[in-house]
Amino acid sequence: MDTLYYSPGACSLAVHIVLEEIGRPFETVRVPIPEGAHRRPEYLAINPRARVPALRTEGTVITEVGAILSYLADRERTSGAPTLAPAPGTLARARFQEWLSWLSSSVHIAFAQIWRGERFSDDASVHGTIAETGRRTVRAFYREIDTRLETVAKVTGHPHALEEGSSAVDPYLTVFYRWGHRIGEPMEGYRSLERLAHEVAARPAAKRALARENVTLTT
Ligand SMILES: N[C@@H](CCC(=O)N[C@@H](CS)C(=O)NCC(=O)O)C(=O)O
Known part of the structure; x- marks a missing residue:
């Protein structure tokens, strides 16, 4: 079973939402950064870089949001579960990777x-x-971000980052929408991003992840 190491409200939230979206059983280990838990020996044994997220899976540990999201998306594609990323080798997949790389x-x-x-x-x-x-x-x-989302919405009518539809990029963008509130940025000024984040947060998967982390979209 997968184990996600996360700190409430950190970038690990993107992986947390995606794991909930996938819907298979997984475990979570809380590593609260404000308490310095990411620097304790027991966590350094998991990720010596002292960062979250880390995903323990199939007897090894993967770090880096982008790598974890790509891994989960590809694994679920082969198992026939929901599409979290376009197929490798396509232009749409390059766009997916472009978003993940730029965000991180x-x-x-x-x-x-x-x-x-x-x-x-x-x-x-x-x-x-x-x-x-x-x-x-x-x-x-x-x-x-807002301009790019608006451009996609004009063509497709949907709020997602990729023209092809929802993907693992959306929860990652939702993390940054939430962080905007944390720094006091008036996020209502970024209407396309706001629409995307609210759509993600309204889904049962995101609700479960947010509740487990004891955070909301805006706090
Ligand atoms: N490049 C890494 C960055 C991970 C990262 O910086 N995570 C933050 C939480 S969002 C962290 O663990 N910070 C610990 C610290 O600031 O000491 C990734 O994309 O996963």
Whole structure:
């Protein structure tokens, strides 16, 4: 059985929602970052990088949101369960991968600038400037996300990131929508992203994941 290591409201929420969407039994281990649980020896034995998420599956551990989501999507495709990603080797799959890579390598990092200034400089006096730059970057990314979603919606009428329909990208985007509320960004200004996040959160799978993590879409 899969085991997900997560911290409430962290990027691990995307994997949590997808595991619920898949609907097979899985276990969860809470690793609350605010309590420093991700730095304890028992978790470092799971992920020496001291980050969540980690997924224990088939006797090994996979880390990185994008890798875990791709793995789960492909595994479920072969088992005939719901489609979480377009088939490998297609342009749609490249678009899927493009979203995952950009969200983890750029959007997530802009939030790290806001919340984890110490990763960028040892000099605490510049952390404010780093956070401000992060905020500006996050806003530009939200605008870009919203425009891209709007473009897809114009063609398809649906709120999902991929023209082909819902995929594992949607829960990942929902995490960033939630984080926008955490930094006090007026998220009602990003209507397409808001629509997507509300649609994801209204599904029973996301409701179960949010309830287990004891968080909501906005808090
Ligand atoms: N590149 C990794 C980043 C994972 C990551 O940074 N996770 C955060 C939570 S969202 C974390 O574990 N932070 C621990 C810390 O900041 O010390 C991924 O995409 O999975």
